[in-house]
Amino acid sequence: MATERLRLRELEIEDLDPLFEVLGDPVAMRYYPAPLDRDAVAAWIGWARQSYRENGFGLWAVLDRKDGRCIGDCGPMLQPVEDQLIPEVGYHIVPSEQGRGYATEAARACVAWVARDRAPMTRSYSPSRATSRSASSGGCWPSASTIRM
Secondary structure, eight states: OBOSSEEEEEOOGGGHHHHHHHHTOTTTTTTSSSOOOHHHHHHHHHHHHHHHHHHSOOOEEEEETTTOOEEEEEEEEEEEETTEEEEEEEEEEOGGGTTSSHHHHHHHHHHHHHHHHTOSEEEEOOSSHHHHHHHHHTTOOBEEEEEEO
16 A cells, blocks of 8 residues: 555564664653563564454554655554454554654555445544544544544
8 A cells, every 4th residue: 555655565574673663662652551672562563464364454564655664553453442343543653753744644544445445434542642633634533433434
């Protein structure tokens, strides 16, 4: 999948270093129980790869089309919500690239893909003010309400 500035592809173990940059960052992960260590980031990639096999989708690597560099992840993952598994679009962008609209651009592409190819609904939620701005401008609402597409 591609957008004007980004390319999204399946995560690979070679993406561990850039993902560790964001998933291991205490500020970026402040709404998670704790930042991830390198082993947990490798497991994160494994979780996404398992989702590709089981569901046909998962978090994808977000690549800058200018230089092919991995700058984060974005994509739908099934999350348990009210006794259902709902595809939720999540994203993480490395701190040095935040504030440039990459999360919004990637999330819009993912929400459109889910709506078109996978499911009649998706959810996007973030307790972070900056991420909530990305979610709302990406066509999602920063709450646990269902979005009918």
